Amino acid sequence: MYMPDYEYHAPGNLAEACALLGELGGKVTVLAGGSDVLHKMKIGSLAPDHLVSLKNLKELREIRYEQGRGVVIGALVTHDGIYRSQLLQEHFLSLPMAAHTMANTQITNIGTIGGNIVNGSPLADLPPILVALGASVKLVGRSGERVLPLEEFIVGPGKTVIAQDEILTEIVIPDQATTGSTYKKFGLRKSGALAVVSVAAAVTVEGGTITDARIVLGAVAPVPLRAKSAEASLKGKKVSDAAIEEAAAAAAADSRPISDLRGSDEYRRELVRVFTKRALRKAIDEGHV
Template identity: 40%
Template sequence: MNSFDHFTPATLNEALSILSERNGNAAVIAGGTDLLLRMKNHILKPAAVLNVKRIPELRALSFDSNEGLRLGALTTLRDLTRSPLIRDLYPVLASAAGLMASEQIRSLATLGGNLCNASPSADLAPPLIALDAVACLVSLSGERQIPLAEFFTGPGRSVLQKGELLKEIIVPPPQGKTAYLKHSPRAFMDIAIVGAAVRIQQQGGKCQQARIVLGAVAPTPLRVRSVEESLEGQTFTDESIRQAAKISAEACSPISDVRSAAWYRKRMVEVLVRRGLQAVAL
């Protein structure tokens, strides 16, 4: 690792001031499980490291029946798997977090890190986007909110500007049923080669609202809006689910890499979307 200045601000304002003074040359560290790897491998050589773990404003974990769930950026994957609130009201987030890495890494890694690193395979992104989550970003000039579906702009890239921090994620009150399915070559300790989140809200036997969000098969997490729209207003059948799964597979643009071939990822998108819809819609 190259040497760097290390800061541990105690307040959000202090952190934002340091970020602003450093003009983008400070790396934000929370869990550190992604950042330190890149620093050890000399992929990143930040001049300053800003430890945000002592900032109370980033620690929200609360629910309000109108506003929904507030999840601070510092929420760890372990918190997501253990919180009775999340297990009860948003079980898909607890199960998605539980599919990631190991017990040791889940104690360290945070929600904010998983999202801000903007890996196309980030496991928390598809279920949160399916839940219509909103990202709350904060800088010295104030706060702004953006749908999480619009947060990612490419592999490792997001709308986060220099001097800006992800403060928290706001998830609307739970509506319908949500599932996240992950496919990876190994059962544990592996990155998704395909992730698929589906959320279906039905009334009177008809689909009111559908969300289908894919991970690891495009430069960013991908909402398959054409399929969502085709399902809304319809009654689910085996055939309509098969069709939706097939079109979802055609809608994505995976790459071939060391983990999987593109054609295999597409096939698995079809399988996971079908299984997901069968689980929540029938």
């Protein structure tokens, strides 16, 4: 299985990379880990004229905590790197677990968090929990940088707002007011299966009352979808089975699934209800897990 010919570039630093991306004509693809890009080139859905590798941008391989900003994750951290990060395991265990269970070891050692986001797949595992935690992304281009909520970054299947000369450099999870968060995924196998449905939830519970909730649905809309009526239904309610059931039903109504080889729309809608219920219960009872 061979890939099309393209010109390979490996700029030495971020400024060079942005300059190069701005100058190159034709179809240009940025290479992070390669687990998506190589796959697409092999099956023939991607045939770039230029491939720009980020392998020399070593500063994007770090995870650190910055006072006032939160947890800063370099875009080139691999899924395995996220799984093994003590900082992330202590604060938001759901993110390391989402990274760990998304694929087999040979892929989690290659794929990166930045690639997972820029790929823009509606069934990607990291965006739902990151959106639930209010994460933002930093984009650096020739003329400067901008920071925007991840929720506004992905706009359709495989579509993001990134400009030709921009590189996603950091994902930032802000300090949380939330008291719990979790990510639940339903796949057709135990290992390496794509999500049929996934649900991320982040809740703020004060004295038995839900003061805030974010629920993000994966694989049931063109983008990771905020279940806004489900979120609204929880606000100000006392924690109860009835409140959770009501929110789960609202999330199912919020979802816009399609039928494909992994499941029918009807089946997916029911899965959204069941997994929203489980995710909310877990985030409320167990904290950031």
